[in-house]
Amino acid sequence: MNRGEWQRRAMAALGYWLARRGSRQGNVIDRLACRVLERLLRFDFDLEDRVRHDRGYDPDELERYQRAGSDGRK
Amino acid sequence: MPGSPFLAPAIRLFKRLERKPADPDTSTRKVLCGSCDIACSVVAEVRRGRVTRIRSSDNPLFKDNICIKGVVAPKGFAHPDRILYPMKRVGERGSGQWTRVSWDEAMGEIGERLKRVIAGHGPEAWAVSTSQWNTGTDHGLGRRVMNHVGSPNWISGVALCAGNTAAINRMSYGWYPWPDYDNTRCIVLFGHNPKRDSWVPIHNAIERARARGARLIVLDPRRSEKAELADLWLPLKVGSDAAMCFGWLKVIFDEGLYDRRFVADWTVGFDALRARVDEFPLDRVAQLTGCREEDIARAARMYATQGPSIIPWTPITDQQRNSTSAIRLQTILRAVCGYVDVPGGEALQGFHPSIVPESDIEMHEVLSEAQKAKQLGSDRHPAFTYRGQAALGEPMKRVWGRTYANQVTGCYMANPTATFRAMAGDGPYPVKAFFALGNNTLLSYANMPLILKAMLNQDLIVVQEHMMTPTAQLADFVLPGDAWTERPWLWDAYGWLSVYRPSQQAMEPPGECRSTFEFWKLTAAALDMPEVVPWASLNEFYDWRLAKLGIGFDEFAATYELHAGKREWKKYLTTGFATPSGKVELESSVLRDLGFDPLPYFREDPAPDPDYPLTMFTGVREGEYFQTGGRHIPEMRERKPEPNLFVSAGTAAATQIVDGEWVHVETMLGRVTMQVKVQDSMPDGLVRVPHGWWKPETAQGLVEGLSSALVHADSMLCRDDDDYLDREQGIPHLKGAPCRIVKLTADAP
Known part of the structure; x- marks a missing residue:
């Protein structure tokens, strides 16, 4: 195994370990792994504004919509 | 593993998703979005028993894995026309006349009629088409019931989308990576x-x-x-x-x-x-x-x-x-x-070491070799059928521990075109009962005229759906299905990954909507084999699958965002590859033994047809929709109100059409109507046709055009004759078929 492959393996193994621990709500190590991931994975993805700023629906609005249909397409 | 980090990322400005302030009336659940087949880990916010918001996961592994289809899902599931109760056809097939029945009545009659078909024509006369990404909780139970009954004729859209890729990948190195x-x-x-x-x-x-x-x-x-x-x-x-x-x-x-x-x-x-x-x-x-x-x-x-x-x-x-x-x-x-x-x-991930995979749930070993040999299409196009994958059974057992390893559910399928031909009366034997689960069959495969003929020739059609799709409009029974916010779920990319992610139930399903797990449990009981699906509930089923981990599903879902086994690389150094030779087969012994060229080759296009001077590619998904779904959601229709074909300015000029104009696209098979979008990104001579269009707001019923499916759906254009089928798999050539554009004489439809 050459040096480059060894490095890739080591990094992949560490990343995999962090992902497994960081995706679990268990002990303090899990929470620490999650914090490390938070730092490592910071990224400004180009979410749509409609998605980024979505506030969801009002339950009454959904209720009314379900009962009567309010979109004018019916 | 999806989401496992590279450890030297560029550190960039971090924009946190805006969140509502803590609201005592709002609770959250971890869910997997089922708005498409990628299953993003997201969060459902619940108010007064309803999911009111879908937002990005709080876990950094999955942050910002969300799109507009997930955001508008609560509206889609609340649609006033959603099917909430079992419906039974009372008029002619496709007449749009229904009566409400109970689940007990529906399943009782379905069981009796299915038994009559099986008694009259054999178990292979029952075919099923499923979209697992829509049904969610099928989990191989459909195959399990079919295998016990004796039918090999299960089809899915994965025949031309990832499932077939899995089957072919395995011929080279014994797994789909x-x-x-x-x-x-x-x-x-x-x-x-x-x-x-x-x-x-x-x-x-x-x-x-x-x-x-x-x-x-x-x-x-x-x-x-x-x-x-x-x-x-x-x-x-x-x-x-x-x-x-x-x-x-x-x-x-x-x-x-x-x-x-x-x-x-x-x-x-x-x-x-x-x-x-x-x-x-x-x-x-x-x-x-x-x-x-x-x-x-x-x-x-x-x-x-x-x-x-x-x-x-x-x-x-x-x-x-x-x-x-x-x-x-x-x-x-x-x-x-x-x-x-x-x-x-x-x-090459293999199986998770501790969680029961869908490959085991399916129980392919109980289906006899004689019934496997009847699988439709396996004679001419065997690649992803039982016959095509048989030579990989021993190697799969040797390397991955299971004779039947069904990746992406695509490795033991019947061929769709052969199945529709048999349903239409042109096969080696009749197929007279057809179930479509979360699957808008009519629009999801090539050659809609054939599929329509096939469906009109059935004794029994059962559909489980959210909306009255064109396929559902042709059914005898339409059963209401639950949605991904309304059920628990356990996901491993349909056997592609060894990583499992859980989804928590966020709200109760409306009306009498039920899971596909329940549907198959009821079907097994209706066929007098309740022991085939013995679990009392979906949760109990998941508990059984997770038993080796020593925890139940609820604890699993509360604890984990994902669960993965140990990651090893170059496992072939100790096991070899899961191929007959144990090595990567650049020259495929499997294909050779099936009678095909063991080496890749290139089959050129048929001679150009002057009547169809343009080239089209179909099967194109638009960002607002996933496959044939989503057209009923107002927010999505506002963004993408009509089916738009793309052509270049050069093609538009040559065919004398302009942006916004309505035209016919025609092939030797059929014709659809679409609106022109002139796009700089398109090369001359190419027509990009969107996939799966119908309009839920338009009239239902066969005479009325099945909610415009007969006018707009690209499957009307897609040929499946030999020139336009891949030889080994028998899947259609959707990327580069000849077509023409014809100006409309009237206004938009």
Whole structure:
């Protein structure tokens, strides 16, 4: 195994370990792994504004919509 | 693992998602979005018993894996026309006349009628088409019930989308790999275009990889969003993926850029392959693909020398006349360059060590060999049927521990076209009962006229759905299905990954909507075999699957965002590959023994037809919709109100059409009506046709046109005669069929 492959393996193994621990709500190590991931994975993805700023629906609005249909397409 | 981090990412400005302040009336649940087939980990906010908001996950592994389809899902599930109760047809088939019945009444009659079909024609007279990404909780239970009954005739859209890719990949190296985006140095996209409203986790993974310096090669006739970002864009001729791969291999072999040690130690058939590749000098590849020789060579060198590289799955290569050869060539590129089962390459994950996979639930071993041999299409197009995969049984057992390893549910399927022909009365035996679960069959495969004829020739059609789709309009029974916010769920990409992610139930299903798990449990009982689905509830079923972990589903879902086994690389060093030879089969013994060319090849287009001077590619998903779904959601229809075909300005001028005009697109098979969009990104002569259009707001019923499906759905155009089928799989050529555009004399429909 050459040096480059060894490095890739080591990094992949560490990343995999962090992902497994960081995706679990268990002990303090899990929470620490999650914090490390938070730092490592910071990224400004180009979410749509409609998605980024979505506030969801009002339950009454959904209720009314379900009962009567309010979109004018019916 | 999806989401496992590369450890030196570019640190950029971090924009946190805006969140509502803590609201005592709002609770949250971890859910997997089922708005498409990628299953993003997201959060459902629940108020007064309703899911009111879908937002990005709080876990950094999944942050920002969300798109507009997930955001509007609560509205979609609250649609006033959603099917909430079992419905039984009372008029002629397709008349749109229904009466409400109870689940007990429906399942009782379904059981009796299905038993009559089986008694009269044999168990193979029952066919099922399922979309697992929609039903969610099918989990192989449909196959399990069918296997016990004795029917091999299960079909799915995965026949031309990922499932077939899995089956073909296994012929080369015995498993279908997942690309390691997090550690790769070069990403190759064959026409696939993940973006911020489609396959967002893959889009995000690519963006993160690019930010740390990974190269991106895009092969796409259209200057797509991803092509704009690529280090190298090759505008190849539509449908020429296999020829392009031959060109890359020619460069890689001639220049000695392959992994000689891996090839010597772990492959068979190299000399024969090399001789075949020599039939494709770059000038020939340039002529076949329409790309410049120097660009083809540059891309090949980048792939081979900048690695480890990945060629992620693409639905584009899945749907071509040379699909089997093209998929095989991609496996060969991975192998000869040494990118199989290495970090940054393509990981062969195998099964999770502790969770019962769907392959076990399906119980293929109980279906007799005699019934397996009746699987429709396995005679002429066996690649993904039982017959086509049989030679891999022993190697699968040796390497992965199971004789039947069903990846992406695509490895033991009947052929869809052969199934529809049998349903229409033109097969080796009759098929007279058809179930469509979360699957808008009429619009989801090629040759809608054949599918329509097939459905009109059935004694029993059962559909489980959310909306009265064109397919449901032809059913005898339409049963209400639950949605992904309304049930628990356990997901492993349908056997593709060894990573499991849980989804918590966030609200109660409305009306009498039930899960597909419940549907199959009731079906087993109606067929007098309740012991086949013995679990009392979905939760109990999941508890059983997770028993080896020592925890139940509720605790599992509360504790884990994902659960994965130990990651090992180059497992083949100890186990060999799961192929008959134990090595990567560049020359496939499986294909040879099935009577096909064991080497990849390239079958050129039929002679041009002057009556159809343009070329179309169909099966195109739009960001607002997933497959044939979503047209009922007002927010989505406002963004994408009509079916738009794309043409270049040159093509528009040559055909005397203008942007916004309504036209007919015609092939030798049929005609649809679409609105023209002139796009700079399109090459001349090519027509891009969107997939799966119907209009839920328009009149239902066969006479009325099945909610405009007969007017707009691309499956009306897609041929499935021999010239337009891949030989080994029998899947249709959707990328590069001849067509013409005809001006409408009247206004828009």
